[in-house]
Amino acid sequence: MSASKITIVGAGLSGLVAGINLCREGYEVEIWDAAKSLGMLEDFHPSIHATPIDPARVSNYIGIDISPCFTPVKRFRMIVEKEKFDLNPVNYYLVERGGRKTSIDTYLYNIAVDMGIKVHFDHYVRRLDDIPERAVVATGFDKEGMEAIGVPYDQGTGAYARKKLDDPRFEDALMGWSGKYSTDYGYLSVANDLMFFLVFTRYPMTDENIEECKRHLEESEGLTFPKWSKHSGTTPVLGKDSLKLFKGNRVLTGTICGMIDPAGMFGIHGALMSGKIAELAYTDTERALEDFERFNKNFHRVRVVSAAMRRMPMRLPMAHLMMRFPRLMTPSLKMIDDAVPGYDGHWAVDMMKGRTIVKD
Numbered sequence: 001m002s003a004s005k006i007t008i009v010g011a012g013l014s015g016l017v018a019g020i021n022l023c024r025e026g027y028e029v030e031i032w033d034a035a036k037s038l039g040m041l042e043d044f045h046p047s048i049h050a051t052p053i054d055p056a057r058v059s060n061y062i063g064i065d066i067s068p069c070f071t072p073v074k075r076f077r078m079i080v081e082k083e084k085f086d087l088n089p090v091n092y093y094l095v096e097r098g099g100r101k102t103s104i105d106t107y108l109y110n111i112a113v114d115m116g117i118k119v120h121f122d123h124y125v126r127r128l129d130d131i132p133e134r135a136v137v138a139t140g141f142d143k144e145g146m147e148a149i150g151v152p153y154d155q156g157t158g159a160y161a162r163k164k165l166d167d168p169r170f171e172d173a174l175m176g177w178s179g180k181y182s183t184d185y186g187y188l189s190v191a192n193d194l195m196f197f198l199v200f201t202r203y204p205m206t207d208e209n210i211e212e213c214k215r216h217l218e219e220s221e222g223l224t225f226p227k228w229s230k231h232s233g234t235t236p237v238l239g240k241d242s243l244k245l246f247k248g249n250r251v252l253t254g255t256i257c258g259m260i261d262p263a264g265m266f267g268i269h270g271a272l273m274s275g276k277i278a279e280l281a282y283t284d285t286e287r288a289l290e291d292f293e294r295f296n297k298n299f300h301r302v303r304v305v306s307a308a309m310r311r312m313p314m315r316l317p318m319a320h321l322m323m324r325f326p327r328l329m330t331p332s333l334k335m336i337d338d339a340v341p342g343y344d345g346h347w348a349v350d351m352m353k354g355r356t357i358v359k360d
């Protein structure tokens with residue numbers, strides 16, 4: 001094999017960003033992906049993800065202008081049982097995932113293919129030994145991948161639903177729901193012409209929980225979906241082995257390197273930025289290690305808060321408290337506020353500054 005050839009396993013966010021940057025640096029890049037076609041792993045996609053982000057600054061760091069993929073949130077609402085709160089949407093963006101023309105995956109994939117990168121689909125890697133030594137592992141939430149690398153993870157379950165945008169009230173909206181049916185929360189994110197709802201929880205989501213959740217959406221906002229599906233999956237959790245840039249000679253990126261926490265608001269961020277770090281691991285290892293440590297130091301605060309929240313048995317009263325008395329929450333919001341790297345604003349505190357109680 002040519003010394004300049006690098007195989008990337010996983011054509012998701014981090015794998016594509018790594019591939020584009022490595023190709024630009026003169027490496028011959030080949031990407032293998034388990035899915036039959038782009039973004040089609042499981043049935044989750046097409047989906048809309050939400051994140052606080054500064055698209056220009058992240059574009060600058062990763063060297064790819066990803067800002068056309070991000071839609072600013074127009075309407076940001078939290079519903080805690082029967083109470084409704086409108087929040088300040090500044091700093092929040094929506095981004096489509098999956099294989100449709102309007103997704104960030106397609107946007108990055110087209111750049112990669114135009115540069116001459118070969119992407120092979122339907123290529124599931126079962127063992128670390130099945131990939132060359134010069135490889136980047138970017139297999140996301142894949143359980144076997146996490147086990148092969150030794151990433152600590154938790155099992156989560158939930159349900160999701162989607163439909164074509166059919167009501168202008170929800171255009172570019174981000175809305176969250178908390179109720180007894182979930183230990184965590186559910187959220188609706190809407191961009192392009194797609195409405196996507198996802199609820200997750202730490203315990204098995206029963207049919208009864210799903211029915212309760214459906215009722216909550218319908219009674220609070222008149223929102224219904226034609227079809228619901230259950231999901232279960234793995235997410236990396238905080239542990240002494242959660243952060244690793246290398247496994248032997250292989251470079252790790254995205255979920256598998258531990259630099260993401262979807263519940264802690266840096267799923268998209270961490271994946272994009274760690275994709276660039278994977279390129280640096282080959283071209284400037286010292287800088288890669290420095291950046292990996294620097295970004296994760298910031299993310300660590302979010303991760304700690306997020307892990308504490310996950311362990312909290314009384315999530316619902318906490319949500320009530322947070323929305324009713326935002327000032328009380330300011331110190332902990334400040335703690336995580338500037339933890340998203342490359343971020344000048346105060347996304348968590350700003351979100352609460354505009355908070356109003358909705359009276360129907």
Ligand SMILES: Cc1cc2nc3c(=O)[nH]c(=O)nc-3n(C[C@H](O)[C@H](O)[C@H](O)COP(=O)(O)OP(=O)(O)OC[C@H]3O[C@@H](n4cnc5c(N)ncnc54)[C@H](O)[C@@H]3O)c2cc1C
Nearest residue numbers: 010012013014034049050125139140142254255267268271
């Ligand atoms: C339904 C859902 C909703 C989410 N919502 C949000 C959100 O609102 N905000 C947020 O910030 N984050 C969210 N996230 C998290 C975010 O999507 C991830 O943080 C991000 O995609 C991680 O990027 P990645 O590159 O690690 O993995 P992915 O982008 O998932 O890419 C992994 C790729 O690896 C491939 N693959 C997996 N296993 C193998 C294998 N063994 N062999 C070959 N190929 C393999 C897969 O097919 C896939 O293409 C959500 C995730 C999901 C699933």
